[in-house]
Structures are given as C-alpha cells and as structure tokens.
Amino acid sequence: MHYTFEIERGNFTDAGQASSSVKRTLKHLGVAPANIKRTVVALFEAEINAIAHAYGGTIDVDIDDEKIVMVVADTGPGIPNLDLAMQEGWSTASPEVREMGYGAGMGLPNIKKNTDDLKIESTVGVGTTVTMTVFFA
Template identity: 55%
Template sequence: MKFKFEIEGGNFSKAGTASSEVKKILKQLNVNPKIIKRTVVSLYEAEVNVVAHAFEGVMKVEVEPDRIIVIIEDKGPGIPDINQAMQEGYSTATPKVREMGFGAGMGLPNIKRNSDQMNISSTVNVGTKLELINYFK
C-alpha cells in the first residue's frame, strides 16, 4: 500500500495531519502498538521539521508486509551540516517557531532514535530528503 501526503511549510495548524493518518492506517493493519508509536513519533518530528523550516514537502509512505518505508522530501533552505543538525539541542529554528514551542533541536535525534533505519541527505538552498524504515518484527 502506498500513500502520499503534502506538507505545507509554515502551516503549524496542519502539522501532524500526515502522521495521524499513518497512525490510523497502521492501527487498521494491526501493527504492534510499540512500532506504531515509534513510527508516528518519527513521522511527526519529520513533519514538524518541514513545516518549521521548508516551503513545502511531501511524505511518501509505503507499507509492506514486514515494514514501513517513509520518504519525506522538502523544498527549503537545506541543512548545511547534517552531523551538527543530528546533535541534541542544535536548532536553526526562528524565534517565532520557538515561541510556538517547536525548534528545541530534538527532531532529528528523536527521528533517529525511533527508526530502525534512517538516511538523510540535504542540499543547501534546495531541500532535504529523509528516508525512514521501521520493521514490524
């Protein structure tokens, strides 16, 4: 099964919509609740990153019998130093984003912690691509 969700940059009122939909789908498929939770935490963090930092993005979800594969691609400023961005507490969020309670610098570390596999690539002034895999067993 394949699903695709558009993510609108800057629209915090819709942040979490795609991850909520994926949660419903995984529950309907009777996926282990612990795996659902880990997956949804990763997807929510990724979705908020797109909303906070990019102009727009897309989340592509593929549910296979043994795993879920998610690719989130955005058009935005990109990440100049991925290793630095992976450090807990490092953030490039604007003061406005921080005032809303986001931008604590835990997004990418939380995604990595809650994913069985995570790959990230980014080009400055183009965008970022994040690939996540969680296995059902």
C-alpha cells in the first residue's frame, strides 16, 4: 500500500493532513493503537519540521503487514549540523513557527523515540530525507 503527500512550505493550515490520513488508514487496517500512536506522532513531527523549515517536499508512505516506512524528503535548505539538530532543545525555528506551538527543538528527538529505525540524510543546499520505520509486531 503506497501513499504520497505533498508538503508546502509554511502551510500550517493543512499541516497534519498527511499524518491524519495515515492514522485513519492504520485504524482501518486494525493496527494496534500503541503502534498507530508512535507512527503518527513521528510522522506529524516530521511533517511539521518540513513545513516549518523546508522549501517544500513530499511524504511517501509504504505499509505492509509488518511495518510502515515513511520517507519525508524536502528540497532544502538542509541541516548544517545533524548532531545539534538531534539534541533536545536545539532549534532554529522562526517566531511564526513558535507561535504555532512548535519549534522547541523536540521534533527529531521525538521522532527517534517513536520509531524503530530512523535515517536522516541531509546536504546543505540540496535537501533532507528522513526515513522512519515502525514495525507493527
């Protein structure tokens, strides 16, 4: 099962629609609530990150009987220092993002906590690809 969603820079009005759609799908498939929660929290954080920081991008979601793989790929600006970005409390979010209730530097650490596998590839000036996997078993 494959789904693709578009991410538009700064569009907080629609923020969360991809995560919401995935949540409905997983519920429909009968995935355990705890795994649904982990999945949608991770995806929502990644979605918010991309809307807040990136120039735009896509979310690709693949679901099978054992797992869900979510790939959030943007077209820049890239993360200059990934170690810093992974630290709780480190943030480069704008005041507008903070007014929306985000930008506290908890996003990537929270994604790591809620996923079974997390890969982040980022090149400054090119973009960032975040690949998150949650196993259902």
